[in-house]
Amino acid sequence: MARKKDENTEALILEAAKTVFQAKGMDGARMQEIADKAGINKAMLHYYYRNKKLLFEAVFNNAFSLLAPQLKAILNDDSPIEEKVRNFTSDYISFIIDYPYIPNFIIQELNRNPDFILKLKDNPSFPNIDKFKKQVDEEVKQGILRPIRAEQLFINIMALNVFPFVAKPLLKAFTNTGEEAYHQLLEVRKTEVADFIIHSIKT
Amino acid sequence: MARKKDENTEALILEAAKTVFQAKGMDGARMQEIADKAGINKAMLHYYYRNKKLLFEAVFNNAFSLLAPQLKAILNDDSPIEEKVRNFTSDYISFIIDYPYIPNFIIQELNRNPDFILKLKDNPSFPNIDKFKKQVDEEVKQGILRPIRAEQLFINIMALNVFPFVAKPLLKAFTNTGEEAYHQLLEVRKTEVADFIIHSIKT
DNA sequence: ATATTTGTTAACCAAATGGTTAAACTATAT
DNA sequence: ATATAGTTTAACCATTTGGTTAACAAATAT
Numbered sequence: 340m341a342r343k344k345d346e347n348t349e350a351l352i353l354e355a356a357k358t359v360f361q362a363k364g365m366d367g368a369r370m371q372e373i374a375d376k377a378g379i380n381k382a383m384l385h386y387y388y389r390n391k392k393l394l395f396e397a398v399f400n401n402a403f404s405l406l407a408p409q410l411k412a413i414l415n416d417d418s419p420i421e422e423k424v425r426n427f428t429s430d431y432i433s434f435i436i437d438y439p440y441i442p443n444f445i446i447q448e449l450n451r452n453p454d455f456i457l458k459l460k461d462n463p464s465f466p467n468i469d470k471f472k473k474q475v476d477e478e479v480k481q482g483i484l485r486p487i488r489a490e491q492l493f494i495n496i497m498a499l500n501v502f503p504f505v506a507k508p509l510l511k512a513f514t515n516t517g518e519e520a521y522h523q524l525l526e527v528r529k530t531e532v533a534d535f536i537i538h539s540i541k542t
Numbered sequence: 543m544a545r546k547k548d549e550n551t552e553a554l555i556l557e558a559a560k561t562v563f564q565a566k567g568m569d570g571a572r573m574q575e576i577a578d579k580a581g582i583n584k585a586m587l588h589y590y591y592r593n594k595k596l597l598f599e600a601v602f603n604n605a606f607s608l609l610a611p612q613l614k615a616i617l618n619d620d621s622p623i624e625e626k627v628r629n630f631t632s633d634y635i636s637f638i639i640d641y642p643y644i645p646n647f648i649i650q651e652l653n654r655n656p657d658f659i660l661k662l663k664d665n666p667s668f669p670n671i672d673k674f675k676k677q678v679d680e681e682v683k684q685g686i687l688r689p690i691r692a693e694q695l696f697i698n699i700m701a702l703n704v705f706p707f708v709a710k711p712l713l714k715a716f717t718n719t720g721e722e723a724y725h726q727l728l729e730v731r732k733t734e735v736a737d738f739i740i741h742s743i744k745t
Numbered sequence: 746a747t748a749t750t751t752g753t754t755a756a757c758c759a760a761a762t763g764g765t766t767a768a769a770c771t772a773t774a775t
Numbered sequence: 776a777t778a779t780a781g782t783t784t785a786a787c788c789a790t791t792t793g794g795t796t797a798a799c800a801a802a803t804a805t
Contacts, residue, residue, distance in 0.1 A: 348782080366569035367654065370763060380784050385764060410716070447650055449711040451570065456715045468717055485741070487734075490717040490727055495738060497713065498705035503697055505708060508652040510700065512659045513613070514671055514693040524693060531690075535698060538688070539742035551752080573793060583754050588794065 349387050351377045353397060356384075360398045361440035365448060368395075399448060402441050403459065409434055410466040413496065420478055421537055424496060428533040431500050432525060443505050468493060484540045492540065499532045552590050554580045556600060559587075563601045564643035568651060571598075602651060605644050606662060612637055613669040616699065623681055624740055627699060631736040634703050635728060646708050671696060687743045695743065702735045 355377035388394035413427040475489035558580035591597035616630040678692035
């Protein structure tokens, strides 16, 4: 028998924990299920991560650290707003198709545990809107964009890109589409969402 | 002592259950906490609602039955798309400011329990997109609207209106706004979101 | 008045759950 | 070879949790 050793088990646990936590949330997840999925003894979870909360935080930070760079792309990049909107929309939807659980997971757990975000904001790599704000204000002043507050534009961009994933079951029901057709709708959005936004804000 | 009697307790339980379930979700909610909040014995919960799942479903259906009429307003009404978008945006944001937990609660639990929606769709009062679809197609054909699929427009409308509430903690952090300032942003959206959409789809 | 149905409570219960412990196993250092 | 430090397991534990029960109180029907 004799498992390969240290580093491996830890990663195995994290991977299993990710699956279970993202599917069932902090409260719905069971330590035993995580252990089973990782194919190890339950005591190992505590050996490597002390307790459920810490294991959960490891998973959460992991997920957030995947999401953050996506957002920085639109907030910190130098290209004009229109270009950034187009790139972000396409990139983000591709990204989420690969990691479909992430946005819902983060939003959900952040709602459940609001002071959680304080810890995140401390992190210097937390996305910051300042640069985006200056850019929007500047393009508005130059008459490239209709007057709009950067915060509102940012919310709109996020909403149009993220919501279809977060509310997928509901939207599938309302639009009467099956899995396949819905995925098709999302594929189309890679370009259409950008068009929708640009049409609205460009003078 | 002698509590006022029957009908009352049942409503008391539902109200308490609503608060707890919407704040903590199905898994995070505790029957004891609901009983405490309702000021009654835990056994009463089972007397009136048999078990946790049924109590939860009562709360869920209750929440959904508040949301559904809002959606029907935009789907089934006869006025032109532009007018419907303006009315819906304003009405919906007002509605949610009164019931801030509802969208997140519904989306969350629907993600956790996808076959849950099947039961909802059976209900004849479940919102249906068909009429909206015909209307959009018609206005596109008449040249009133740019070409857009009704499903995509519907998703966009929902996204722009609902997402700011669902992702509130995250968006507050990204936009660096406190409770007061964020509420202000939402207030502004009552009209701005409609403008944003109309600009984008009108020819 | 009295029996019966309905509402309410305190005490209880079995199962599940997060977490611990002590012993065994493995690899590495001496 | 042997001590040492790190890894893994089975068994165990205290607490929590959803749910039940039996007795009691209050209406309502007879």
